Amino acid sequence: MALERGLASRAAFKLEELLARHRLVRRGARVLDLGCAPGGWLAVLAKAVGPKGRVVGVDRAPCRAPAPWVTTLTGDLKEENIRSAAYEVLGARAGLVTCDMAPRLSGVRDRDQQAMTELLELALTSANEILKPGGAFVVKVFMNADLKPVVGRLKTVFSTVNLVRPQATRRGSSEMYVVASGFFSADGLCDRCAK
């Protein structure tokens, strides 16, 4: 089954560990997963919320939904239309937004770093638009100088912000996760989105 296959990846183990350690999601919750293909995180999220929950995954690449209570949308999150569509499928504000978006790497360090920072900004915008008060946000990041201001901004809209490294992370990897909870500001995506 797709749900079981998706649970097997290392990335999936890391997310599972974070969700359990920080108690980020409950059964029946609504979750938005940004950059969901090929679907490893979606499988973990589907298992965490169960059949009474709802998970929406968005990616530029097509991705199969691992369970009937998961919907995947294909499109670029830079487009407001795709973020509105995700909100409409969720049916209400989300309790958790997760983000594992990564750019197509060019091999030019500065350009790639800038692309990663832009995606991080986009993830922040999406979380701000779609999270409900008290909601949580998990985003994969790489340690670099651009991270500090982003963490500072997160602290203005979440009551708790932690930079964490799951145990399942390979030694030497600069990969980290920002885990933010207690969202207390809601910008609203559009008129249709109830506060």
Ligand SMILES: C[S@@+](CC[C@H](N)C(=O)[O-])C[C@H]1O[C@@H](n2cnc3c(N)ncnc32)[C@H](O)[C@@H]1O
């Ligand atoms: C590392 S993969 C995600 C892996 C996924 N979390 C999993 O567990 O299977 C990064 C994804 O980010 C997506 N992505 C990058 N920029 C995007 C954007 N602007 N809008 C939508 N998806 C994007 C890519 O298409 C790619 O599939």
